[in-house]
Amino acid sequence: MHITGTTRLFFCIADPIDQVRAPEVFNSIFARHGIDAAMVPLRVPAARLEATLRALLESPTVGGVSLSIPHKAAATAIVDRPSAAARAANAVNAVRRNAAGEFEGELFDGLGFMRSLDRAGIAYAGRRVLVIGAGGAASAVTTALAASGVGEIALFDPDREKARQLAALLRRDFGIAASDAPSNDPAGFDVIVNASPLGLKSTDPLPVDVARIADHAALCDILMKNQPTPLLRAARSRGLVAEPGFDMLILQTPLYLDFFGYPELAESVRAEDSYLRALLVPQALRAETASDLPG
Known part of the structure; x- marks a missing residue:
């Protein structure tokens, strides 16, 4: 340079x-x-x-x-x-x-995320989506998902108030079923998105219990550092579709x-x-x- x-x-x-x-x-x-x-x-x-x-x-x-x-x-x-x-x-x-x-x-971020789902062949129309995190990245991802026809969005963040506020914004602006999830349990969801910083440090806990993810579900870990993250490795070891954030x-x-x-x-x-x-x-x-x- x-x-x-x-x-x-x-x-x-x-x-x-x-x-x-x-x-x-x-x-x-x-x-x-x-x-x-x-x-x-x-x-x-x-x-x-x-x-x-x-x-x-x-x-x-x-x-x-x-x-x-x-x-x-x-x-x-x-x-x-x-x-x-x-x-x-x-x-x-x-x-x-x-x-x-x-x-x-x-x-x-939102448009980039949706295009990455399309490139990976991950279906989202009418699907139930769990998003971990409620910060700027989660806001971008969830508003793009809401505008693209997903069926339901649940948000989990340790700061419950942030998750409530983002869910309320999604309901108000997009008329979508959106809620702050009481836990990070991924059971019953079709798409799981890690939009939190969890995974940047080797000592971080997994954002979700991978054993609880349905066999048909897809996981997206939008982090780009430390890939493959422990979350991505655990999901792929189960044979799940699991994509990092590069695309x-x-x-x-x-x-x-x-x-x-x-x-x-x-x-x-x-x-x-x-x-x-x-x-x-x-x-x-x-x-x-x-x-x-x-x-």
């Missing part, structure tokens, strides 16, 4: 930061296509999010910011123009400054590129993204994940 005074910079902001994969993806794309741009990971504590966003986006050198844990929900109160998807989920994962100086916020990131990357002003580059990535899967997916998973399915 050759950075000069003309390089257009993008930032990926999170706290912690070591689990993020977006900089690898974007820098690989920029290098492959000879684009004078780079994405830099930046650890920013929650208390400094607004000040950091405003400082970065004041610079004409900075083309935009990608947001990860735990900033997606907080960013909705900072941006001036959140998209419809961002408003629905109360979460933002991309911010740019427009010509008028306003901050525009977008949310691509969720890969399939939303063209949306980011459009948003950041690279429409032709976005089309190139839509047409060919196998090199991104080779970059992200660990060797142990490549032969058995949806990354080997045709795009």
Whole structure:
């Protein structure tokens, strides 16, 4: 990577930061296509999010910011123009400054997640879905699921109030059967989604009891660090369909590129993204994940 005074910079902001994969993806794309741009990971504590966003986006050198844990929900109160998807989920994962100086916020996680289900052949229409977590990632996933015709959504989070609030939002905005689950028991659900940080640390407990998952059910663990996670391994050892979060990131990357002003580059990535899967997916998973399915 050759950075000069003309390089257009993008930032990926999170706290912690070591689990993020977006900089690898974007820098690989920029290098492959000879684009004078780079994405830099930046650890920013929650208390400094607004000040950091405003400082970065004041610079004409900075083309935009990608947001990860735990900033997606907080960013909705900072941006001036959140998209419809961002408003629905109360979460933002991309911010740019427009010509008028306003901050525009977008949310691509939900669409990336739905496209990853389609690529993996996981049925969701009319199905019962259990989502572990009620933060920004869970908001994006559940609003996209609700808009795509699932039958029921149950949310489990140790913070019951967060789960109640998200369930209420889903009922109000989508008219879907949504509830805060009293436990993380996956029995009776068709699709189980881990949208929590559980699995980032080797000492974390499993988000659900895999032995309780129905034989026909599918599991999605949207984490991209420490894959295959203990949850993914346990599910696959039972012969269940179990997918990591790599395609969720890969399939939303063209949306980011459009948003950041690279429409032709976005089309190139839509047409060919196998090199991104080779970059992200660990060797142990490549032969058995949806990354080997045709795009």
